[in-house]
Amino acid sequence: MVSKKVEAALNKQIVLEGESSQFYLSMASWAENQGYVGTAEFLYRHADEERQHMLKLVRYINERGGIAKIPSIAEPPVEFESLTTAFENLLKHELKVTAEINNIVHTCLEEKDYTTHNFIQWYVSEQIEEEATARGILDRIKLTGSEKGGLYLFDRDLENLTGGSISVPDAGK
Numbered sequence: 001m002v003s004k005k006v007e008a009a010l011n012k013q014i015v016l017e018g019e020s021s022q023f024y025l026s027m028a029s030w031a032e033n034q035g036y037v038g039t040a041e042f043l044y045r046h047a048d049e050e051r052q053h054m055l056k057l058v059r060y061i062n063e064r065g066g067i068a069k070i071p072s073i074a075e076p077p078v079e080f081e082s083l084t085t086a087f088e089n090l091l092k093h094e095l096k097v098t099a100e101i102n103n104i105v106h107t108c109l110e111e112k113d114y115t116t117h118n119f120i121q122w123y124v125s126e127q128i129e130e131e132a133t134a135r136g137i138l139d140r141i142k143l144t145g146s147e148k149g150g151l152y153l154f155d156r157d158l159e160n161l162t163g164g165s166i167s168v169p170d171a172g173k
């Protein structure tokens with residue numbers, strides 16, 4: 001059974017994962033409208049993965065005798081200045097998510113909840129990957145520059161990255 005404190009921390013994380021999903025969905029839609037087909041594919045896939053992260057938390061809280069709360073989510077931005085600013089925002093967002101995951105780890109230890117501590121380790125590893133992916137993408141953009149030809153190649157590259165650089169968990173497991 002999760003304590004009230006752990007339950008609250010996990011419910012807070014549901015909001016963040018939901019926000020991540022909506023944020024990436026909005027970026028995907030923007031990229032699609034800009035003609036960045038590969039980037040859009042990558043981001044649509046990423047938005048789905050974030051929803052799985054949220055779902056995994058919902059299922060875990062309920063499984064452990066808590067009550068998962070499904071929140072309303074703030075509207076994400078519709079427009080992004082450029083691919084660079086979009087991915088800079090993404091990295092900033094992921095850094096915030098990592099900080100919150102670390103807070104959950106801290107709460108688990110305070111509450112001596114070693115089961116949730118174990119559960120949350122999946123998110124700790126996932127954040128290492130997500131930050132690395134975001135940094136890698138920003139590096140690629142910097143390397144290709146803002147010329148149309150370079151951005152076209154970047155976009156194609158990202159489409160190929162869609163395949164499996166970010167793993168999708170089984171919900172609730």
Ligand code: OFO
Pocket residue numbers: 016017020050053093094097126127130
């Ligand atoms: Fe859920 O990993 Fe990004 O936010």
